[in-house]
Amino acid sequence: MASPFVGYREMASEDISLKVLHVATEMAPLVKVGGLGDVVGSLPKALKKLGADVRLLLPAYPNLLEELQSRQSAKPIGKLYIALNWRVYEASVYEFDFNGIPVYLLDQPELYSDSVYPQRLDCASVLPFALLSMASLELPNLIDWTPQLIHAHDWPTALIPILLRWHRHYSKLSHSHKAILTIHNLAHQGILPKEILPSIGLADEAFSIDGVEFYGSVNLLKGGIIAADAVTTVSPRYSWEIQTPSFGMGLDGVIESQKHKLHGILNGLDYEYWNPATDQFLPAIYSKDDLSGKEKCSRALSERCGFDDGRPIAAFVGRLVEQKGIDILLAALNELVKMGFSLVVLGSGHENFEMALEEAAAKLKKGLSVHIGYFEELAHLIYAGSDMLLMPSLFEPCGLSQLIAMRYGTVPVARAVGGLADTIIDADGNPEGYGFLFSNPSPDELLKCAERAIAAWSEEERWRKIILRGMSADFSWDRSAKAYAELYHQLLGSQ
CATH class of the missing domain: 3.40.50.2000 (Glycogen Phosphorylase B;)
Structure with missing residues (x-):
């Protein structure tokens, strides 16, 4: 079987000097809907073991924020003011420590509810994701820390590379950050009416075949793929499959045209949590040495x-x-x-x-x-x-x-x-x-x-x-994290 890590050499474990901000809507075990949450909950921890300065930005879902505040785990660190949808939104930012990783929670009660994803995506229900994406670019002004790389996950944060390419204000920050977009599932693309463009501040040139335009609508994932500095998928074979009509979900031509920056990096598994030798949920523990x-x-x-x-x-x-x-x-x-x-x-x-x-x-x-x-x-x-x-x-x-x-x-x-x-x-x-x-x-x-x-x-x-x-078999995050770290270095020109 071909190695899931072809093209990536092993890296010294103390070699990393990276500042990376992951931006996502899920993070297991705090907030999980699907596999995206598992990745966001595990990959930063594995990158930290390599020495990277990794941080996360998540929405402050009310139930999550209340739980953390009840444990006095989350502390307020300030406010962000973000121009969106013809008004300025005030959002509070909280910080808490998760396994040694700083996690920032974006609190905007008007936009964030206990539901992670809306039943129907439209110009109103997309605003929580737009606010999160814009907040990732405003956050350095609040915390005096500027990421070299912003790692977006799936369509909800695909707007980040789009903002850095075509936004009337945030495009000025494109020299400050490299943007990576991971496709966890191409079936979900964030398709919206064209009318959303002015309310999120995108210039007219964003709506083109080489931008977010998709059969007369806006496709956030498509725009993110085109605008990102690198695009990753969660396995090598999936990176090949989505370049074909059978698996491309209408974007196979776009992805094939961007294959020069496409990388298939296999997801890992959190071996500390998923371990039959220590699993407290089981009536009996076991290992390969004693079944x-x-x-x-x-x-x-x-x-x-x-x-x-x-x-x-x-x-x-x-x-x-x-x-x-x-x-x-x-x-x-x-x-x-x-x-x-x-x-x-x-x-x-x-x-x-x-x-x-x-x-x-x-x-x-x-x-x-x-x-x-x-x-x-x-x-x-x-x-x-x-x-x-x-x-x-x-x-x-x-x-x-x-x-x-x-x-x-x-x-x-x-x-x-x-x-x-x-x-x-x-x-x-x-x-x-x-x-x-x-x-x-x-x-x-x-x-x-x-x-x-x-x-x-x-x-x-x-x-x-x-x-x-x-x-x-070894499918831990250790090897996968090294592959991501090398990709980060390649984007920064330090490899």
Whole structure:
């Protein structure tokens, strides 16, 4: 398998002298909707270990701010005044320490609620993201610290490189910062009416084919890709896939034209948090040197789900949306149970998928256990107690579930797409393999792959070796952080 880090040499751990501001709408475990939160919660910590001066800017969601203030963790440091939508917004800034990293919270009660993303994006509901982006450029005036690089995440902060290129005022700061944009999921692009442009202060030339214009509308992600100094994706294969019509979501031509600054850097996993040897959520801990605790977790999961003993447990943990291949899984449920699997599903998403899964559970009874929502303790038990993890994704920019599963000795059965193809080696195709892959997004292909997996499971010694190879694979943030640090240095011309 090609290395997910091709093009990046190893760097000395004490070599970094960087000032980087990450700007995002999520940061696990404080605020998490999806994988973006996991990255923003882990990457800065890994960069700090390399010696970088890393800081973060997040919205001050009311529930988060109240919790921090109740613990006297967040202290007010001043106010910012930002011209937006034909008025001046006053926003308070709070600072708190998170694992040794300064985190700034932008408080504007008029714009920030407990909801991270609006149900509908329009000229009004985009204002919280515009304010956050502008605040990243105003923040140095308040804290006497100027980042060399501003790292934006997905469409909500893609406006940062756009501001530095085309804003009537902030474009004057373009010499002060390099802007990096990470695409976590190209499916979400921030598409708005053209009428938004004057209210966010963009010059007329921004609305062009070489700017934010997209079929007569404004596309924030498109503009960010064009304006950024570098663009990264969360796996190498995804960086190639999004240059094709099949995965480009209408932006494949734009991305292909910008491929000179496109870098695929694989996401890592927080090995301190996701560690079966120390996991306090589990009924028994274990490691690759002693797997007996995993057997106890499997029994606990079976009891919780009402499964019969002796059947392999296959799990799905994630969002119940089309991207994750839920329709493929639904079509295969009956046959998977007939094949000998006990199935457990944990997640939430589209109402139709939730209802279909609950109806299937009522029919399959002990063969399928469905849990709608997300429950942290149950998620950990599922990762630890299952034998296999099913990921029939239509596309997968990186995927963290398969990394967690392998860390916990649970073997992934997944579609060979995006980050899944970058991180899983098929055990039938390679003696060093630790998972099972299929290519075509169909129920039949998933069933054939699951059949290969259950055949391997029936060979006890072979299965144990597959488990141990997966647990021994290194997908920590250490290597990924070095790749980001080198990219930062390249942009600054210091490498």
